[in-house]
Amino acid sequence: MSYYTKFTTIFLVVVCALQLSCVSDKEADSNKIDLSGEWSLRLDSLDTGTKENWQMAWDNETQKVQLPGTLDEAGIGKKDTLTPALNNYVLSSLTRKRQYIGKAWYQKQIEIPKKWEGKSLMLNLERVLWKSTVFVNGEEVGSRESLIGNHQYELSNLKAGENTISILIDNSDFYPDINVIGDRYPVKVNQEMAHAYTNHTQIKWNGILGDISIRPVSQKIFKSVEVYPDTKTGILNIEVATDSSTSKPISVEVLDSEGASVFSESISEYSEEENKIQFQFSVEGALEEWDEFNPQLYTVQVGTEEKKITKTFGYRSLSHDGGELTLNDHRIFLRGNLECVIFPLTGRPPMQKEEWLDLYQKAKAYGLNHFRFHSWCPPEAAFAAADEIGMYLQVELPHWSLKVGEDEKTWQFLESEADKIIADYGHHPSFLFMSMGNELEGNFDLLNNLVSELKEKDTRHLYATTSFSFQQPVGTRPEPEDEFFVTQWTDKGWIRGQGVFNEYSPNFETDYTANSRNIEVPLISHEIGQYSVYPDINEIEDYTGVLKPSNFIAVKEDLEKKNLLSLAPDFTKASGKLAAM
Incomplete structure (x- = not known):
C-alpha cells in the first residue's frame, strides 16, 4: 500500500469517527432545545407592553441581546453620570455603568420538531431576578418568582414548526421587607443590603442566567429520587x-464516580403512600x-427495567450531638469565609462549575473548608463544585430584615x-x-416554626433561625429550634476576637470557654x-x-492633587498593618 493510500485510508477513518462522534452528540442533545443565543429585546419602563400586546410576534x-446574560453586560440601560469625588454618593459602592430596573421583554422564534407535537414540554430559566412571565404564541403560560432557583414552566400549546416564545422579566423590588435598608447610602x-437583591455586591441585573432550554416532560412512573x-x-x-403506584420490584444500583457498580439489588419490599415510595438497604x-x-x-x-432515574x-x-459538630462521627472545625456575590466584572454569580472550582481551590490553598453564602443561595454549579472538591457550605434565604413576619406575602x-432550596439543592x-437569613429581627416564633418544618422535610442539613441578631435576648443564646448558633457574643461576653471592627488585636491566645460554656449547640463566630x-x-x-470603580478613582484623583500618589501603596500596606495591631 502506498503512502498516499495509507494516508487517505487513515483520513477517511478519522473523518468517519468524527462524523459518528458528532451524530452521537446530536442524539444526546435531541431531547433538549438550547435557547441560548440572540434574543430580541424591548424595554418596558412605562409598563405598556401587555396593553400593546408585546407578547405577540414582533x-x-x-x-x-445575548442570553444567558444581563442588560448590564450588554451595555443597555441608563448611563451613569456620577463624577468621581470624595462624597458618600461615590464612596459608598462601585458604580453600575448602565442600570435598568423594571420590565424587559425577550422574544425568540423557535423550531419544535414534529416528534414533540402534542407532548408536554418543560421550559427552564435557571436564574432570574425577580419575576418572570412566559408567553407562547401570544398566550400567557404563567409567572414565577424566585431569587434563588430556576423558573420552570410546563408548556402544552407548542405546535410543530415555528413558535414564538416571549419572556417578560421584571427585576423590580417585589417584597421590600426581605431587605434591611441602609439609609446611610x-x-x-442602592439602599437594599441583602445580597440576593442589592446594588452593593451582586447588582440588580435584568436578564436570564444559566440554562435556558426546553425539554419533553418525562412520562416515567418515577419522578425523582432522594438519598x-x-x-x-x-x-x-x-x-x-x-x-x-407500582407492583414491580425496584432495581437499585450505586455507581462510583468512574461509573463502576459498587452495589446492586432488586427491592421487592417497600412502603408506598401519597405518591411516595420508601425503602432502605445496607x-x-x-x-x-x-x-x-x-x-x-x-x-x-433506581427504577424498573424500562425506566430508571438517577441522583448524585x-x-x-x-450531627450536633452534645454541642459538637460532627461529620461521619468525626468532629470538624469550620475555617470559613463569607461569599457575598462579589464578582465585579459581571455583577452576578458565576453559573459554571469550573468558575466555582477555581474559587474553592484558592480558598483551600489558604486552609479554608467552609463558605457561608450571606443572605443568598448560590446556583447549582456552586454546589456541584463544592461536592467535587470537598467544601462545606452554609446557604441562607434571601433575607436580611428587621421586620420578620410583618408582611404576610x-x-x-x-x-x-x-x-x-431544599428541593433543588438538598441532595448535595x-x-x-441553612440559616433563615442574616442578622434577622422580628417574629422569632415564625422563624422557629419554619426551621422546625424544614428539619422534618430534610434531615441531611443543620438549620438555624438566623446568622446572628442584634435583637435581645435572641442574639445571646440559641433559639429552641436552632441546631447551630452563629453569633458575635453570648450573655457572658464576646466570642469573636475582633470585637467591634478593630476593638481588639487579632491573636491566637484568647480562650472563649467561659463565654460559650452555656451554649449547647455548635457555636460559629459571626463575621470575623x-x-x-x-x-x-x-x-x-x-x-x-459592568462596574466602574468611581470610588477608587476619586481617591486616586485626590492623591494626585495633593502630590501623594506615590505613597498610595504605602497607605494600603499601612492600613493592613493597622488592622493587625
Missing part, C-alpha cells in the same frame, strides 16, 4: 416520588465517606424559597447548613475579620466589566 425588531436604589445516608448504621434510606463497608479530605461521590440509579449523592452524616415568599453533600483597608489604586485598571 416584526423586524432591531434591538438584540444617599441613593434610594438519606446513615453512616453509623451503614444504611441508605431511599425516597422516590412517583406519578402512580451498604456497610461498600462506600467511602464524603468529607473535605475525601470528597467521594456516588450515583444511585455523598455518603455522609451530619413577604413571609409566604420566603417560605416558598426555603422549600425550593456539600450543603451542610471586618477590617477597613485603604483602596489599592493599582486595581483600577482591572475593572473592565
Whole structure:
C-alpha cells in the first residue's frame, strides 16, 4: 500500500469517527432545545407592553441581546453620570455603568420538531431576578418568582414548526421587607443590603442566567429520587416520588464516580403512600465517606427495567450531638469565609462549575473548608463544585430584615424559597447548613416554626433561625429550634476576637470557654475579620466589566492633587498593618 493510500485510508477513518462522534452528540442533545443565543429585546419602563400586546410576534425588531446574560453586560440601560469625588454618593459602592430596573421583554422564534407535537414540554430559566412571565404564541403560560432557583414552566400549546416564545422579566423590588435598608447610602436604589437583591455586591441585573432550554416532560412512573445516608448504621434510606403506584420490584444500583457498580439489588419490599415510595438497604463497608479530605461521590440509579432515574449523592452524616459538630462521627472545625456575590466584572454569580472550582481551590490553598453564602443561595454549579472538591457550605434565604413576619406575602415568599432550596439543592453533600437569613429581627416564633418544618422535610442539613441578631435576648443564646448558633457574643461576653471592627488585636491566645460554656449547640463566630483597608489604586485598571470603580478613582484623583500618589501603596500596606495591631 502506498503512502498516499495509507494516508487517505487513515483520513477517511478519522473523518468517519468524527462524523459518528458528532451524530452521537446530536442524539444526546435531541431531547433538549438550547435557547441560548440572540434574543430580541424591548424595554418596558412605562409598563405598556401587555396593553400593546408585546407578547405577540414582533416584526423586524432591531434591538438584540445575548442570553444567558444581563442588560448590564450588554451595555443597555441608563448611563451613569456620577463624577468621581470624595462624597458618600461615590464612596459608598462601585458604580453600575448602565442600570435598568423594571420590565424587559425577550422574544425568540423557535423550531419544535414534529416528534414533540402534542407532548408536554418543560421550559427552564435557571436564574432570574425577580419575576418572570412566559408567553407562547401570544398566550400567557404563567409567572414565577424566585431569587434563588430556576423558573420552570410546563408548556402544552407548542405546535410543530415555528413558535414564538416571549419572556417578560421584571427585576423590580417585589417584597421590600426581605431587605434591611441602609439609609446611610444617599441613593434610594442602592439602599437594599441583602445580597440576593442589592446594588452593593451582586447588582440588580435584568436578564436570564444559566440554562435556558426546553425539554419533553418525562412520562416515567418515577419522578425523582432522594438519598438519606446513615453512616453509623451503614444504611441508605431511599425516597422516590412517583406519578402512580407500582407492583414491580425496584432495581437499585450505586455507581462510583468512574461509573463502576459498587452495589446492586432488586427491592421487592417497600412502603408506598401519597405518591411516595420508601425503602432502605445496607451498604456497610461498600462506600467511602464524603468529607473535605475525601470528597467521594456516588450515583444511585433506581427504577424498573424500562425506566430508571438517577441522583448524585455523598455518603455522609451530619450531627450536633452534645454541642459538637460532627461529620461521619468525626468532629470538624469550620475555617470559613463569607461569599457575598462579589464578582465585579459581571455583577452576578458565576453559573459554571469550573468558575466555582477555581474559587474553592484558592480558598483551600489558604486552609479554608467552609463558605457561608450571606443572605443568598448560590446556583447549582456552586454546589456541584463544592461536592467535587470537598467544601462545606452554609446557604441562607434571601433575607436580611428587621421586620420578620410583618408582611404576610413577604413571609409566604420566603417560605416558598426555603422549600425550593431544599428541593433543588438538598441532595448535595456539600450543603451542610441553612440559616433563615442574616442578622434577622422580628417574629422569632415564625422563624422557629419554619426551621422546625424544614428539619422534618430534610434531615441531611443543620438549620438555624438566623446568622446572628442584634435583637435581645435572641442574639445571646440559641433559639429552641436552632441546631447551630452563629453569633458575635453570648450573655457572658464576646466570642469573636475582633470585637467591634478593630476593638481588639487579632491573636491566637484568647480562650472563649467561659463565654460559650452555656451554649449547647455548635457555636460559629459571626463575621470575623471586618477590617477597613485603604483602596489599592493599582486595581483600577482591572475593572473592565459592568462596574466602574468611581470610588477608587476619586481617591486616586485626590492623591494626585495633593502630590501623594506615590505613597498610595504605602497607605494600603499601612492600613493592613493597622488592622493587625
